[in-house]
Amino acid sequence: MTYVKKCPECGGINLFWNKEKGEVICKDCGLVVEEKMVDFDQEWREFDSDAAARKRRTGAPMTYTQFDQGLGTDVGRKSDLYSLGGKNKNKFFRLRKWQQRISTAIERNLKLALAELKRVSSYLKLPSSVEEEASRVYTLAVQKGLVRGRSMESVVAGALYAACRRHDVPRTLDELSEASSIEKKEIGRTYRFITRELGITILPSNPSDYIARFASALKLSAETQSKSVEIIEQAQSVELTSGRGPTGIAAAALYVAALINGEKRTQREVADVAGVTEVTIRNRYKELLEELNLEKEIKKSKKKKL
DNA sequence: AAGACGAAAGTGGTTGA
């Protein structure tokens, strides 16, 4: 089986095959290029309907993006009732009433929230594995009663942010904030709250996870991308990265790599796509030059130009 | 004229008493 080499959406070359989920996603724009690559053929043969019924064993796939995991049942309405006598009829009505009562609180909330979650995640073009994870996180949060006192939207945003981090397709808080129209600090706060309460541990995000997306936004070559990842790795080995914002580091590394490869971008341009200021890039850039003596490489590329 | 650089003051969040 052969796979597409370029993302049909943005032309990016950073396709990533998540074997577990059976998806090929584009790390640049988050587009799911191929999804659910399962073998749809049956692995058994059936000769008559009887044998077929015995051998079939699947239903609709279970998913957290449906409020009841796609497994919900309802106590039926009219048509079923005709087959029941008086006593049973009453029992039936009672059951239905109870079900409606139980359903209301949590499930109504989940329905609304998951709709919102879908909206935001499609706005950000997140892969469905992230959406699924976020739905799961949100469902847990509701069950633990963590939504009380917080707006539903902010918890959704927080769950999405957590899911993104876990799947190494980080979006910045700014992007999430733009998509959900929730304040950045509010998202951050609920994010911290729910991850703590649910005991979800998330590693600090790696600057190189941002490189692919930033680079494609700036239309930089693949060589520049790998160069900047290389720079980040070096920076990490001399402890230049701890305590600093990962986006700032990614931006600076990208800026330097672009200089070295003669694909110069202004600090302003890089700063804009990375969501940091020029000053931050300058500070990181200065540190990078000091620690990793990259001056030579920059000079080298200048000579080439002349 | 535009971009790069740096200083200084301000902001929001974390930490430790």
Place this chain on the structure above:
DNA sequence: TCAACAACTTTCGTCTT
């Protein structure tokens, strides 16, 4: 709960290309 603190931003003036 408050103050100290680090990272980052904003603003602005100067230097370089």
